[in-house]
Amino acid sequence: xxxxxxxxKNLITQxxxxxxxxxxxxxxxxxxxxxxxxNTFNPQKNNKFKKGDACRxxxxxxxxxxxxxxAFYDSDYYEGYNQPTGCIGFFECINDKEAAFFLFDTxxxxxxxxxxxxxxxxxxxxxxxxxxxxxxxxxQPQTFGMQYHPPYYRELFEDYGFKIFYKQLSYSMDVTNxxxxxxFWKIAGWVAKKKEYSFEHFTFRNQEKFISDFIEIHRQAWxxxxxxxxxxxxxxxxxxxxxxxxxxxxxxxxxxxxxKPIAFFMMIPDLNQIIRxxxxxxxxxxxxxxxxxxxxxxxxxxxxxxxxxVVPKFQRLGIESGIFYHLKKVMLRKSWYNDMEMSWVGDFxxxxxxxxxSFGAQQTLTHATMRYLFNxxxxxxxxxxxx
Numbered sequence: 001x002x003x004x005x006x007x008x009k010n011l012i013t014q015x016x017x018x019x020x021x022x023x024x025x026x027x028x029x030x031x032x033x034x035x036x037x038x039n040t041f042n043p044q045k046n047n048k049f050k051k052g053d054a055c056r057x058x059x060x061x062x063x064x065x066x067x068x069x070x071a072f073y074d075s076d077y078y079e080g081y082n083q084p085t086g087c088i089g090f091f092e093c094i095n096d097k098e099a100a101f102f103l104f105d106t107x108x109x110x111x112x113x114x115x116x117x118x119x120x121x122x123x124x125x126x127x128x129x130x131x132x133x134x135x136x137x138x139x140q141p142q143t144f145g146m147q148y149h150p151p152y153y154r155e156l157f158e159d160y161g162f163k164i165f166y167k168q169l170s171y172s173m174d175v176t177n178x179x180x181x182x183x184f185w186k187i188a189g190w191v192a193k194k195k196e197y198s199f200e201h202f203t204f205r206n207q208e209k210f211i212s213d214f215i216e217i218h219r220q221a222w223x224x225x226x227x228x229x230x231x232x233x234x235x236x237x238x239x240x241x242x243x244x245x246x247x248x249x250x251x252x253x254x255x256x257x258x259x260k261p262i263a264f265f266m267m268i269p270d271l272n273q274i275i276r277x278x279x280x281x282x283x284x285x286x287x288x289x290x291x292x293x294x295x296x297x298x299x300x301x302x303x304x305x306x307x308x309x310v311v312p313k314f315q316r317l318g319i320e321s322g323i324f325y326h327l328k329k330v331m332l333r334k335s336w337y338n339d340m341e342m343s344w345v346g347d348f349x350x351x352x353x354x355x356x357x358s359f360g361a362q363q364t365l366t367h368a369t370m371r372y373l374f375n376x377x378x379x380x381x382x383x384x385x386x387x
Contacts (some may be wrong), residue, residue: 001099003106006056006068012038014058016281018068019092022150028141029148030272031281032131037090039242040125041070047235051075053114054125056090057106059099067093067100071107072125073116076230081118082381083373086111088121089131093156100156108374118373120165121157122147127231127239129306133168133344133367140364143304143341144246144271146170147367157370165371166383169353170343171361175324176331184321184359191322198259199326202252204244211236213254213261220311245291246271250330251303253323255310263310265323267340269295270302298336305342308352320355341365348383 006015016034023029041056043049052074059067073086088107093100111119124131130145134153142148191197202210211233218231240247246269255263274294278287294300310319331337342361345352357363373380 001059001061001102003057003059003102006058011058014065015056015068015090018058018065021064021066022092022094026150028139030141030276031279033275033283034281035283036130036242037281045238046126047232047238048072048074048076048125052077052125055110057103059093059102059106061096061099066096067091067103069093069103069107070125071110071119073111073114074125078116083117083378084115085118085120085371086114086116087123087125088119089123089125091122091153093153095150095152095156097156097159101160104160104372108372112374117375118371120369120371121162122149123369127235133369136167136366136368138170138365141276142272142365143302143343144268144275145304145306146341146343146365154368160372161376162370162372163380164368164382166369167347168344168367168369169347169363170341170345170365170367171356172339172341172364173356173359173361174338175328175340176335177360185325187318188321188325191318192325196258197319197322198256199322200254200256201250201326201330202247202254203249204240207237207240210252210254211240214264217254217261217264217309217311221309243268245295250334251327253326255319255323257314262314263319263323264307265305265320265327266307267303267305267327269300269337270304270341271300273300273302301336302339302341303337305340308342315351324359346383348385350385 004011006012016037019031039045041054052072054070054072056068056070058065068090069088070090071086071088077087078085091103093103108119122134131147133147134157135147135149136154139151192199214236215231215233248269251267253265254261274291275281277294278290280287308320341364342356343365344367345356347353
């Protein structure tokens with residue numbers, strides 16, 4: 001058994017083909033988009049390289065590649081933790097502890113060489129909107145950007161020594177459901193019509209204004225939490241440009257109080273419903289045309305909420321309900337959408353979890369961000385709860 005660092009086109013191709021071995025008989029699996037992954041490892045596309053680095057490997061057993069992993073770190077991520085913490089991601093492996101541990105060891109040694117004292121995973125070398133956490137409950141077709149893993153992955157992680165740093169809970173609901181609590185809609189209508197509040201959906205034409213407003217909301221809503229990581233303007237702009245094909249302007253909402261941004265909501269169509277039809281993450285001209293065709297013919301019936309944030313001063317005032325009041329009108333007009341997944345909320349955020357449950361949402365998935373401390377004598381601590 002040996003590990004090979006991924007360099008050059010041939011090994012990059014092998015890196016993307018490993019999941020086909022793992023999931024060839026699993027109908028729930030959806031291939032990840034190759035361009036999206038390759039942009040993650042491109043310093044020209046990923047600003048995380050300005051304050052960090054990344055490396056990836058393949059493991060070969062009996063002449064075949066049977067697993068892969070990536071390791072990465074950046075100062076924006078590990079600042080605020082009790083120790084410098086790097087990450088691993090894009091882990092895929094056959095059910096073989098020797099191969100999996102070989103990959104974990106390789107990533108750990110590389111991170112330690114670069115000054116890290118712990119590693120989190122499986123996560124992404126980017127924002128936590130996409131490809132974040134180990135699936136531990138809800139083994140079903142995932143929405144776009146959500147990770148899917150076979151059940152045995154949890155055993156591989158835990159047997160190596162990883163522990164759950166925090167759980168990530170996802171919910172499902174139909175915002176047009178007439179059975180949602182009456183109190184919810186009364187509050188929603190009351191807030192939505194108050195003169196000091198205004199609700200605007202995103203437009204590409206004014207995207208720079210909205211990006212700046214999001215950064216301000218994000219700073220106020222999350223900066224007091226120990227896991228807060230600032231978001232850069234350029235990162236968001238690049239992400240929007242890369243995702244322009246799947247974004248719907250009416251699925252992204254901002255709330256203003258006397259013209260100052262106070263809340264943000266973002267939902268995306270579940271592109272995985274199309275990718276599963278393509279059966280590949282490659283984006284060539286033919287697949288791009290197919291994707292556009294399926295997009296235009298309303299093949300996508302599910303959407304995914306990836307961010308909902310309200311600045312602290314305006315929390316518990318029904319602002320979230322006001323957003324759903326406006327969103328309901330959109331969903332009634334686009335009636336082919338019949339499911340909304342809200343993914344994900346950390347178990348360290350009890351207020352947001354309680355809020356989703358108050359909407360009548362049902363928890364459907366659990367992912368977990370796992371942590372491994374290099375010093376095995378050090379006491380393990382879970383992510384602190386937001387008060």
